[in-house]
Amino acid sequence: MKVLFAAPEAQWAEWSAAIAETCPEAQLHRDGDPASFDAIIYAPGGEIEDLSPYRNARLVQSLWAGVERIVTNPTLTQPLARMVDPGLTESMTEYCTGWAMRAHLGMDRYAQDGDWRNDLIPPLARDRRVTVLGMGALGGATAQMLAGIGFDVAGYSPSGRGPEGIQIFRAGELPQALARAEILITLLPDTAETTNLLDADNLARLPKGATIINPGRGKVIDDDGLLAALDQGHIAHAVLDVFRTEPLPGDHPFWAHPGITVTPHIAAATRAETAAVLVAENLRRAMSGRPILHLVDRTRGY
The missing domain is CATH 3.40.50.720 (NAD(P)-binding Rossmann-like Domain)
Structure with a gap:
């Protein structure tokens, strides 16, 4: 599967290694033809303003527990999952x-x-x-x-x-x-x-x-x-x-x-070594058509 890493560049090394270990069948990329991606890994700071070209993506997996930065995006039509790590x-x-x-x-x-x-x-x-x-x-x-x-x-x-x-x-x-x-x-x-x-x-x-x-x-x-x-x-x-x-x-x-x-927003952070397990599971679920874990209810906003 081809996955877009739409998160800050500083997180690339850590997450690319973690995904390679937990989900070796995923090919992680930082850019490419939007229509070619099967899924998107998202975090604020690596925003995609217009999600409509990613029409073939079966999942947007947030790396944050909060999804307020993306859930109101009117171009978001793909299933959105929040992070529970x-x-x-x-x-x-x-x-x-x-x-x-x-x-x-x-x-x-x-x-x-x-x-x-x-x-x-x-x-x-x-x-x-x-x-x-x-x-x-x-x-x-x-x-x-x-x-x-x-x-x-x-x-x-x-x-x-x-x-x-x-x-x-x-x-x-x-x-x-x-x-x-x-x-x-x-x-x-x-x-x-x-x-x-x-x-x-x-x-x-x-x-x-x-x-x-x-x-x-x-x-x-x-x-x-x-x-x-x-x-x-x-x-x-x-x-x-x-x-x-x-x-x-x-x-x-x-x-x-x-x-x-x-305190400078340090109470809780997503750690790739533990969170990658959930990301890998949801990527596999999305590709096989099984229910996504921690799917966001957009009417409630979380």
């Missing part, structure tokens, strides 16, 4: 768990200044309420890891689906999910319904002193609403890994705000 899931759960533990234990309270603050003792994890917005592969795994540590974890999923043993708030129950969230983790997809979901009104539903961790999608949080909630002391801290504009401009107020920690 064990390595990506591991890194996301570790990021969320690390920052949740930092917030829970109040690690930043103990300045090394000679002041003996032994009155600042955190509760046990079982007494700390965490809500995870989004119960997809990443959100579900994060909720399970935090519950395994002992946190009182609940999830929010409009469909009501979620891992066994986790309390799930469904569509219409977002206020209840937020009201209990001493630590709120957002792993929702980027859709019309989730844009500015955490606006001033919904941020006000969080308990006073809550911490927000957002490694999901930048558009979920209203920037001005978050800054106001922090300035008012309602939100204690926000850890942000994703933003409306990336890289985050150097003069953006998030950089200088004492209540915000900026």
Whole structure:
């Protein structure tokens, strides 16, 4: 099969080697006659503006879990699959768990200044309420890891689906999910319904002193609403890994705000050594006419 690698050039060496090992029957190319390709491997930074010439492609396989950069392209008629990678899931759960533990234990309270603050003792994890917005592969795994540590974890999923043993708030129950969230983790997809979901009104539903961790999608949080909630002391801290504009401009107020920690979109990355297994499987499925794994529902946007 002939496959177009429509991803940043910097990823070519790693991915060409990984695909050669996991799917040797695939011939990977960076360019060529659009009509000659059987499938496309896609990642932002290697965009194809017009997908209509690739009329014979049976699959567009995204290397990212999020597909908002391509799913709205009106020339996309080929089946689109999102990335579900064990390595990506591991890194996301570790990021969320690390920052949740930092917030829970109040690690930043103990300045090394000679002041003996032994009155600042955190509760046990079982007494700390965490809500995870989004119960997809990443959100579900994060909720399970935090519950395994002992946190009182609940999830929010409009469909009501979620891992066994986790309390799930469904569509219409977002206020209840937020009201209990001493630590709120957002792993929702980027859709019309989730844009500015955490606006001033919904941020006000969080308990006073809550911490927000957002490694999901930048558009979920209203920037001005978050800054106001922090300035008012309602939100204690926000850890942000994703933003409306990336890289985050150097003069953006998030950089200088004492209540915000900026991380540069490093919470989770697709690793070729683990993700190539899924890519190879989907390429074979597409060529043999079998169902594609993790097919995107374009009406929902993910």
